[in-house]
Amino acid sequence: MRQTPFRIALLVIAILAISLFHYFTPLHLHHIHDIFQRLYYLPIILAALWFGLRGGVGTALAVSIVYAPHILFQWGGQLTVEMEKYLEILLYNVVGFLTGLLAQRERERRVELQRVAEGLEESYRKLQQQSERIIAVEEQLRRAERLSTLGEMAAVLAHEIRNPLGSIRGTAEILRDDYPAGNPKHEFIEIQIRETERLNRVVEDFLRMARPQQSEKKRCSLREELETIVTLTAGSARGAGIELVLEPIEGELPLMGDGEKIRQAFLNILINALQATSAGGRVVITARRTDGRATISFGDSGAGIPGNVLARMFEPFFTTKADGTGLGLAVTKKIIEAHGGTLEVESAPGQGTTVILTLALLPEGT
Numbered sequence: 541m542r543q544t545p546f547r548i549a550l551l552v553i554a555i556l557a558i559s560l561f562h563y564f565t566p567l568h569l570h571h572i573h574d575i576f577q578r579l580y581y582l583p584i585i586l587a588a589l590w591f592g593l594r595g596g597v598g599t600a601l602a603v604s605i606v607y608a609p610h611i612l613f614q615w616g617g618q619l620t621v622e623m624e625k626y627l628e629i630l631l632y633n634v635v636g637f638l639t640g641l642l643a644q645r646e647r648e649r650r651v652e653l654q655r656v657a658e659g660l661e662e663s664y665r666k667l668q669q670q671s672e673r674i675i676a677v678e679e680q681l682r683r684a685e686r687l688s689t690l691g692e693m694a695a696v697l698a699h700e701i702r703n704p705l706g707s708i709r710g711t712a713e714i715l716r717d718d719y720p721a722g723n724p725k726h727e728f729i730e731i732q733i734r735e736t737e738r739l740n741r742v743v744e745d746f747l748r749m750a751r752p753q754q755s756e757k758k759r760c761s762l763r764e765e766l767e768t769i770v771t772l773t774a775g776s777a778r779g780a781g782i783e784l785v786l787e788p789i790e791g792e793l794p795l796m797g798d799g800e801k802i803r804q805a806f807l808n809i810l811i812n813a814l815q816a817t818s819a820g821g822r823v824v825i826t827a828r829r830t831d832g833r834a835t836i837s838f839g840d841s842g843a844g845i846p847g848n849v850l851a852r853m854f855e856p857f858f859t860t861k862a863d864g865t866g867l868g869l870a871v872t873k874k875i876i877e878a879h880g881g882t883l884e885v886e887s888a889p890g891q892g893t894t895v896i897l898t899l900a901l902l903p904e905g906t
């Protein structure tokens with residue numbers, strides 16, 4: 541584009557220069573006139589190549605106009621005598637038209653080809669992205685398969701562990717009667733009972749996750765469930781010096797679901813938030829209705845979650861806690877998704893964490 545003015549100037553100069561020499565060449569030097577007459581093809585063809593049909597025809601016309609006075613006034617302009625010169629003018633225009641047309645077609649084809657090439661490149665890029673995605677999904681699938689066989693085995697194992705665990709706990713409780721408080725062995729028995737309880741909880745959690753039990757869906761109130769979990773944890777929050785706030789909720793926020801499970805899911809999130817927050821910090825729960833869905837958020841002023849943990853925190857058994865099972869969020873996610881809900885986590889290290897859930901609601905008052 542930038543060379544357009546330069547090219548036009550070159551064409552104008554060429555035509556003017558040829559004409560100047562042409563007009564000032566004495567008439568008896570026929571052969572020199574013949575040469576100049578042919579030289580006009582140069583700017584015409586150049587213009588056709590550079591500017592296509594318009595360039596070719598335009599330049600041929602310009603040459604015709606510049607050349608005509610020479611024939612008319614210097615040569616006398618008689619049609620029969622100067623026939624060859626008139627034909628030359630006709631030829632200028634034919635050549636300008638044809639070369640212009642050809643050049644234009646050529647250029648159009650080039651543009652077309654370029655477009656095709658760009659399209660191909662785009663398709664290639666998409667294909668590459670897609671195959672990368674396929675590879676990633678395959679990898680996930682392989683991992684899921686591995687996890688699911690592992691999971692099945694572990695579920696059997698968990699089941700087998702549960703019964704002896706019951707016996708251990710039972711006998712420990714009997715022994716406790718023999719070593720009442722104050723006895724030096726009492727403490728050991730207490731530890732035994734506490735640890736079996738913990739183990740039992742892990743196994744229960746795990747089984748709950750591994751076996752999708754039929755859950756009973758009833759009308760329940762999100763507000764009630766949230767109030768319940770806040771009541772349940774208020775004591776330990778106070779003990780840890782954390783301010784636990786449930787912001788006022790408008791309406792019941794009723795939904796169709798398994799209230800017990802939903803409470804369990806909320807509790808897992810809230811316990812994580814409390815565990816992540818140190819004394820003097822805050823955990824705030826909000827819930828509101830928007831377009832038939834509830835949005836519930838659990839915000840904490842804890843340490844936040846680094847990217848590598850964020851990417852894995854929903855994986856079963858992923859934990860950063862010494863005594864964690866890593867099942868809390870995996871179970872939670874499963875419960876929320878079984879209720880057609882969504883779950884996302886916003887967090888930045890040092891800025892706390894907010895877990896946001898959405899769940900479909902029933903109309904208020906039903």
Ligand SMILES: Nc1ncnc2c1ncn2[C@@H]1O[C@H](COP(=O)(O)OP(=O)(O)OP(=O)(O)O)[C@@H](O)[C@H]1O
Pocket residue numbers: 808812813816840842843844845849853854858859860861863864865866867868869870893
């Ligand atoms: N609010 C939070 N702030 C910071 N980290 C969190 C938060 N919630 C979850 N995490 C991180 O996600 C990990 C997984 O959480 P999850 O609840 O699944 O397991 P857990 O809390 O470690 O163990 P469990 O819940 O079984 O006791 C946690 O170990 C923790 O690192």
Ligand SMILES: [Mg+2]
Pocket residue numbers: 808811812864868869
């Ligand atoms: Mg947890």
